[in-house]
Amino acid sequence: SIISTAGLVYISYVGVTNIASVAEEVQNPERNLPLGVFLAIGTAIIVYAVGTTIMVGVLPANELAQDLTPVASTAEIIFGEWGKIAVTVAAVIAFASVANAGILSASRYPLAMSRDHLIPSKFAKLTARNIPHYGIAVTVVLIILLVLTLDIARIAKLASAFQLLMFALICLAVVVMRESQIEAYDPGYRSPFYPWMQIFGVFSPLWLIAEMGALPILFSLGLVTLGTVWYFAYAQNRVVRSGAIYHLFARLGEQRFEGLDRELRGIMKEKGVREEDPFDEVVARAQVMEFTKEHQFGEITRQVAIEFERNLGVDAKELEQGFLKGSRIGATPISRGAALPHIRLPDLKLAEMVIVRVNELCFVEAPDFSGKISLQGPIHAFFYLISPNENPGQHLRILAQIAGRIDDENFLKDWLDASDEQELKEILLRDERFLSLRIRNNTPSSVFIGRSLKDIRMPEGCLVALIRRRGETIVPRGLTVLLEGDRLTIIGDAQEIEQLNNKYN
Structure with missing residues (x-):
């Protein structure tokens, strides 16, 4: 059916979770993670929609139903034998890229689990170049074993089931985190249509898994059982955190747990x-x-x-x-x-x-x-x-x-x-957002000598925050006249600060 097929091909959207799994290594994650997710989904939808439309328009329906390589067949009809070769080479390169991205993202899960004491601490170790080598090695070995022991259809079913299960749990986690009302939970992006989108996100993946047959259902139940057994047998006495669900209980009068507050504040410190x-x-x-x-x-x-x-x-x-x-x-x-x-x-x-x-x-x-x-x-x-x-x-x-x-x-x-x-x-100010400028004769900064601050055209977004003059700190005002020897602390946007530094320092 269409529903079970939709569940089977869900693994095609694994790139979405690849983006999230390397969040620690992304600059400005509050902006770039949502942007990356939406661009990845949008690109996949456009490529699949355009490609499917072309294949349906070129190949007869009876041939398309029996063709296991419709992309290559379509390219051969349109561009000839060289088109078929080009598409095949592109597919091999794409598979290599997907495998590389999969290993990159999957290896970060053992790293994160080890930091949370869910698996042995060895997986949290990094090389001198900050590479989680143990996580990468285990990931590659597991991929090879799965490819050698299972057929492609089963791998696709199990991978899609796992992906769907993760999406359901993530949607549930969003509901729990929001309803816990933890002050330190401060995401830069908030999903619209809350909580209806999350409720749909919890139940629709479970429906798709059920439609895919017995194997994905048993696999999903096995994962949940294995994770539960592992937690109580190994991780329970090692984990030093408490979940947001306890904060949710706090709204009913129970005790609040501060462990997750501290962890979320640590994340805030990393994000800035x-x-x-x-x-x-x-x-x-x-x-x-x-x-x-x-x-x-x-x-x-x-x-x-x-x-x-x-x-x-x-x-x-x-x-x-x-x-x-x-x-x-x-x-x-x-x-x-x-x-x-x-x-x-x-x-x-x-x-x-x-x-x-x-x-x-x-x-x-x-x-x-x-x-x-x-x-x-x-x-x-x-x-x-x-x-x-x-x-x-x-x-x-x-x-x-x-x-x-x-x-x-x-x-x-x-x-x-x-x-x-x-x-x-200046010790507290962000390095890229402030400039310490000493005004001296015979330097580019000498153009400021004898001029009041209101007469100086600073780049938009920049502000003279402090002036140090002869051992005293002066609060700058528009009529303050700058003298030779003054040291200015200028704050502003990183780009404008860099321009000022290049021009006057």
Whole structure:
């Protein structure tokens, strides 16, 4: 039937999952992954539709029904023997490309499963060139065994059944993740027609598998059974995560599990902030406080809260209690000599931050990995962030971006060696999105000397965020006149920053 045939050829769309399986190696995945998926599906639909139309129009129906190589036969009729040869060579090249892409994507599954402790840790090892060689070797061996032991029709049926089962589970996972309402779940692309598209995506693959016959049904049930047995026999005591389903239960009054929150925040750190996130602006206008003598975390927090109250009019006592409570319950990220106290407020319009450098020893009472309260530290950098309550995703992305900078190997050394407020902020700014420009005579930057900022034509999207002059930091304004020796911190889009750097540095 048409339905069972549709299920059989579903493996033709395996390229969609190939794209998703290499997400870790894709630049700007929030944009490029959905784009790649839609382009892959669109290309396949166009090629199949055009090719099928031509074959149906060229070959008689009775011949087409019996022809196992209709593409080659059609090419022979239109272009002659050379057309048949050309199509055959193209098919061989295409098969090689498909096999290469399949090995590339399939080898990433053992890598990911090993990182999650679902299979032995050996599969998480990479070569010096970051190649998962164990995953590739196992993938190639399994492909060879399947090709040698099964006929093509059975391979197609089993592969399509597996693909359909994965699509059904992915659609179910989208429903669970959305309904769990985890703040750290912050996808850049959201599927339309939720939840009806996902519900259709759960049941329609199961229907197709059922229509394909007994073998795909037994294969799918076998996979589910094997996975369940493997989890309870091997992985249950090794896995250090909890699923989104627990967060879904939390809406019914059960306990929330923080394991998945931490994992999703790790993903956010890898992805970084989005184009529209005001990360650089938040850093540029942040207040900087420095403590040269020994201070307790509570005292530092109190002074920071007073600074926020002075600039924003928020209640200092409420802020202080919020920051301290966050550290006690483990909501304050602490790593590599830095801490990120943070809260969200209902009536705030913009995210704001106070940056603190502590030269002497300072410790924070916070839960360790076992959950026991202990002194964490020493801490030399505090980043107090407050954000509007309405945008938790942006709040977490800003935190994740700061955490990513803290993870740099030289962060703490650069932080302690920074000579002024401007250098402290430049440590946080994204390298490709800011420029530190010293204005000197007899250099291209000398054209700025004696001119006010309002008279200088900066590329669109660029902003002079800070000016350092004779040991003091100046907040730039339109009437600020630039002098020889000034050091400017300019923030903006990566392309415009590169243009400025090439022109004036």
